[in-house]
Amino acid sequence: MTGFNVSSGPLKYDTEFAREIYSLENGHHIKKCMQCGMCEVSCATRKEMDYSPRKMFLLLRTGQREEFFKSNTMWMCSTCLMCKVRCPRGVPIVDVMHDLKCYAISKGYTERAQAAFYQSFWKEIWSRGKQFEGGLMARYYLKRGWKDIRKDAFRMKDMGLTMLKHGRMPLMPPKSVKGLKDVQKLVEVAKAQLQKGADR
Amino acid sequence: MKYSFYPGCSMEATAVPYLKSFEAVAHALGIELKEIPDWNCCGATVASGVIGDYPAQVMTSRNLALAEPHGADIVVPCSSCYMNLAITNRKFKEDGHFRQMADEALASVGMKYGGSLNVRQIIDVMVNDVGLDTIKSKVKKPLTGLRVAGYVGCQTPRVFPWEFDDPEQPVFFDKIIEALGATPVKFPVKARCCGSSHSVAQPEITADSCYNIITSAQDDQAHLIAAVCPMCQLNLDAYQDLVKERHKLKTSMPVLFFTQLMAIAMDLPPDAWALKHNIVSPFTALAKFGVGK
Numbered sequence: 001m002t003g004f005n006v007s008s009g010p011l012k013y014d015t016e017f018a019r020e021i022y023s024l025e026n027g028h029h030i031k032k033c034m035q036c037g038m039c040e041v042s043c044a045t046r047k048e049m050d051y052s053p054r055k056m057f058l059l060l061r062t063g064q065r066e067e068f069f070k071s072n073t074m075w076m077c078s079t080c081l082m083c084k085v086r087c088p089r090g091v092p093i094v095d096v097m098h099d100l101k102c103y104a105i106s107k108g109y110t111e112r113a114q115a116a117f118y119q120s121f122w123k124e125i126w127s128r129g130k131q132f133e134g135g136l137m138a139r140y141y142l143k144r145g146w147k148d149i150r151k152d153a154f155r156m157k158d159m160g161l162t163m164l165k166h167g168r169m170p171l172m173p174p175k176s177v178k179g180l181k182d183v184q185k186l187v188e189v190a191k192a193q194l195q196k197g198a199d200r
Numbered sequence: 201m202k203y204s205f206y207p208g209c210s211m212e213a214t215a216v217p218y219l220k221s222f223e224a225v226a227h228a229l230g231i232e233l234k235e236i237p238d239w240n241c242c243g244a245t246v247a248s249g250v251i252g253d254y255p256a257q258v259m260t261s262r263n264l265a266l267a268e269p270h271g272a273d274i275v276v277p278c279s280s281c282y283m284n285l286a287i288t289n290r291k292f293k294e295d296g297h298f299r300q301m302a303d304e305a306l307a308s309v310g311m312k313y314g315g316s317l318n319v320r321q322i323i324d325v326m327v328n329d330v331g332l333d334t335i336k337s338k339v340k341k342p343l344t345g346l347r348v349a350g351y352v353g354c355q356t357p358r359v360f361p362w363e364f365d366d367p368e369q370p371v372f373f374d375k376i377i378e379a380l381g382a383t384p385v386k387f388p389v390k391a392r393c394c395g396s397s398h399s400v401a402q403p404e405i406t407a408d409s410c411y412n413i414i415t416s417a418q419d420d421q422a423h424l425i426a427a428v429c430p431m432c433q434l435n436l437d438a439y440q441d442l443v444k445e446r447h448k449l450k451t452s453m454p455v456l457f458f459t460q461l462m463a464i465a466m467d468l469p470p471d472a473w474a475l476k477h478n479i480v481s482p483f484t485a486l487a488k489f490g491v492g493k
């Protein structure tokens with residue numbers, strides 16, 4: 001966390017990195033931020049974040065590459081939209097958070113539990129067009145490995161059994177979407193369109 | 201009243217009681233629902249964070265294209281599904297650049313969406329299409345004396361702020377509760393976050409958020425919480441043991457989908473109440489309305 005003990009050494013602005021972030025789908029909105037702090041006081045998960053959205057935007061503008069990759073900010077966002085309705089500059093903060101998650105994953109920063117969760121969730125959608133709780137959990141623990149399974153096993157088992165008892169935990173996945181090929185193609189085409197737009 | 205219906209993944213699984221009670225209530229209110237044929241996942245709050253906003257919205261738009269031939273507005277109960285479908289739909293209507301690109305993508309699989317539909321949240325439909333007076337007229341067993349904390353959650357009121365309600369202190373949900381004869385309590389956290397999908401990777405976050413919500417309901421002497429969103433209901437209900445353990449909380453708080461309360465007040469058969477699916481037992485709170493196991 002940044003404090004008042006600022007070094008007298010020159011501050012290095014990595015403008016290359018900042019430009020890369022601006023080129024993300026919603027990245028240019030970051031330039032509109034006026035550092036008022038409204039998102040900071042509104043955020044549902046502020047106390048879990050190492051940098052508030054406001055501080056994160058400052059870091060990005062000054063190109064603090066390493067700090068960004070170390071930070072948990074975007075992974076803590078729960079998409080509650082409070083910041084988006086309150087930001088006086090109209091920064092779609094939550095959409096920027098989406099970009100930051102994508103960017104971190106694309107650069108291989110996937111060791112956080114949340115990143116594993118996001119990837120598992122997406123694999124589920126990709127492979128059947130729908131989400132299945134059982135499949136999601138299986139994929140998630142496969143990614144997280146034995147240590148996490150042991151840590152969570154007891155609690156998850158209890159909760160899973162309770163849900164099963166109340167008929168809220170289907171053991172069989174839902175039927176795959178008939179047009180699954182179309183779903184996949186749509187995603188591929190859309191990604192290619194985005195890429196083309198970014199290269200232009 | 202005719203609608204296309206987008207149930208979303210959770211209604212088929214963890215939120216069955218929502219599906220059962222909603223279908224029964226809709227039928228009793230003269231709402232005709234036609235499930236969107238072969239619909240796919242909306243991407244929840246997650247897809248955008250892996251593949252990006254635009255690809256996730258294009259994936260969502262397949263549902264709009266599939267619904268269009270039916271020619272009726274789409275009703276959506278889940279808040280995340282509502283967020284994704286409604287924002288994508290709005291982009292088709294108002295963002296020419298988006299529309300051009302998305303048309304191109306849809307055409308690659310031989311589909312087309314003309315942008316003729318509206319995407320409607322279930323509360324919006326209940327208040328503005330069905331109407332509070334109609335709901336009142338269908339109530340046979342008013343829930344007099346039942347104090348209800350109406351939990352609207354995050355995305356429902358905030359996707360399009362002020363379009364059908366206040367984004368931070370929404371009122372429509374309380375009006376529905378009132379129409380059933382119950383008393384909505386003040387419940388200032390009614391539109392705060394439930395911890396959403398942190399329930400998997402970092403359940404403590406969900407437990408802390410739910411603790412705030414449950415204790416706020418208790419402070420206002422609510423007998424139960426009514427929920428709109430499958431995720432909120434699941435977090436508040438299934439994680440309540442974890443909340444109690446972590447925060448040394450002694451008393452429990454039943455959490456129902458509001459359509460379950462409607463089914464009870466409208467005196468529909470117990471199958472429509474679907475109460476066996478609720479994890480925290482609602483039976484003591486509802487005993488005086490003739491609701492038993």
Ligand code: SF4
Binds near residue numbers: 036039040088089
């Ligand atoms: S509320 Fe908006 S302008 Fe204010 S600090 Fe946050 S992003 Fe910047």
Ligand code: SF4
Binds near residue numbers: 039046079080083093
């Ligand atoms: S949407 Fe994310 S960043 Fe914005 S207030 Fe909610 S949790 Fe915080």
